[in-house]
Amino acid sequence: MTNWFDSLADSILDGGVITEGQAVAMLATSDADLLELVAAGSRLRRTHFGMTIKLNYLVNLKSGLCPESCSYCSQALGSAAPILKYSWLKTDEAVKQADIGIRGGASRVCLVASGRGPGNRDVERVNDIVTRLKDAHDDVEVCACLGILKDGQAESLLEAGVDAYNHNINTAESFHDTIVKSHTYTDRTNTVAKAKSAGLSPCSGLIVGLGESDEQVVEALFALRELDSDSIPINFLVPFDGTPMEGQWNLTPAQCLRIVVTARFVCPDKEIRLAGGREIHLRSLQAQALHVANSIFLGDYLTAEGQAAEDDIALIRDNGFTIIGQEAGPDASRPPTIRARGAGTTQGANA
Ligand code: SF4
Numbered sequence: 001m002t003n004w005f006d007s008l009a010d011s012i013l014d015g016g017v018i019t020e021g022q023a024v025a026m027l028a029t030s031d032a033d034l035l036e037l038v039a040a041g042s043r044l045r046r047t048h049f050g051m052t053i054k055l056n057y058l059v060n061l062k063s064g065l066c067p068e069s070c071s072y073c074s075q076a077l078g079s080a081a082p083i084l085k086y087s088w089l090k091t092d093e094a095v096k097q098a099d100i101g102i103r104g105g106a107s108r109v110c111l112v113a114s115g116r117g118p119g120n121r122d123v124e125r126v127n128d129i130v131t132r133l134k135d136a137h138d139d140v141e142v143c144a145c146l147g148i149l150k151d152g153q154a155e156s157l158l159e160a161g162v163d164a165y166n167h168n169i170n171t172a173e174s175f176h177d178t179i180v181k182s183h184t185y186t187d188r189t190n191t192v193a194k195a196k197s198a199g200l201s202p203c204s205g206l207i208v209g210l211g212e213s214d215e216q217v218v219e220a221l222f223a224l225r226e227l228d229s230d231s232i233p234i235n236f237l238v239p240f241d242g243t244p245m246e247g248q249w250n251l252t253p254a255q256c257l258r259i260v261v262t263a264r265f266v267c268p269d270k271e272i273r274l275a276g277g278r279e280i281h282l283r284s285l286q287a288q289a290l291h292v293a294n295s296i297f298l299g300d301y302l303t304a305e306g307q308a309a310e311d312d313i314a315l316i317r318d319n320g321f322t323i324i325g326q327e328a329g330p331d332a333s334r335p336p337t338i339r340a341r342g343a344g345t346t347q348g349a350n351a
Helices: 004-013 020-027 031-049 091-103 120-136 153-160 173-179 185-198 214-227 253-266 283-290 309-318
Strands: 052-062 108-113 141-145 164-166 201-203 206-208 231-236 271-274 295-297
Touching: 004 031, 004 253, 020 214, 020 253, 031 253, 031 283, 052 091, 052 120, 052 271, 052 309, 091 108, 091 120, 108 120, 108 164, 120 141, 120 153, 141 201, 153 185, 164 185, 164 231, 173 185, 173 214, 185 201, 185 214, 201 231, 206 214, 214 253, 231 253, 253 271, 253 283, 271 283, 283 309
Parallel strands: 052 108, 052 295, 108 141, 141 164, 164 201, 206 231, 231 271, 271 295
Antiparallel strands: none
């Protein structure tokens, strides 16, 4: 028997669109239907992206010390999370860090700085970094993520060689003011629009697990479709101790997967990126998520560590995907480890 979401995938492949009601229903499908749901989403993914994965690499140019009040963020004013805090990296150090990610397989570097938005001097700093990066790696995409943009700043970044600008809407407009008070949802969408109209590729996504309803997840996904965001990072809340979201674990791995599939149905031909929190929320379902998403971050995040980069690469290759720009790669097989614990030894068992 064909599931309704299989028929919906057929219809989308024929040029149809999902309705908000169907998207909400998709988020409420049962765990028993999960693999079939993933299979339906993977048909849309393969139509637009084949079996490729884009690897992105984050460089946090400035960490913490932010005057804004985003309650999910470990870098926000009032956050007591014991994260790294530093002001702008020197250009040499930023280029060196980006280079490490590129050598690790990333084809896109995301240059991020905490704060409400950049001053013109900050944009110049980033432009210097981008010029150096593009001189060394002209095929690597650069995305800047510096906060709310003022007039003219997007044009300056574009001129320096920046390809894309990230500014997440983060959540539904109807939920936004519950999680942040120091700027508005419209401030966020205006910046995405500014980047787009300057000619930068708009990158905007969301964070799930903040306490929003399924309807609000869908509201945010439809807003991203409306914004025509080329890439859509899906972040899963990392509830750092010392932030207002401390201890909030509202997601299950299966629900995270349903959200990724729903995003694919709403925006079938857009880059869907598994972003912060994927390891701790998707957990053993990361491989299934790759059949629907087509992009991930390699290694670490802005303030949280990710799984080992070699595990990211193995996850991708073991599941039959190819990394854009790294089509040939080393064999990820690992030699067996001789058991030296448990029965017959004096070491504790692996249980
Ligand atoms: S999300 Fe950005 S603007 Fe908000 S507190 Fe964090 S660094 Fe500041």
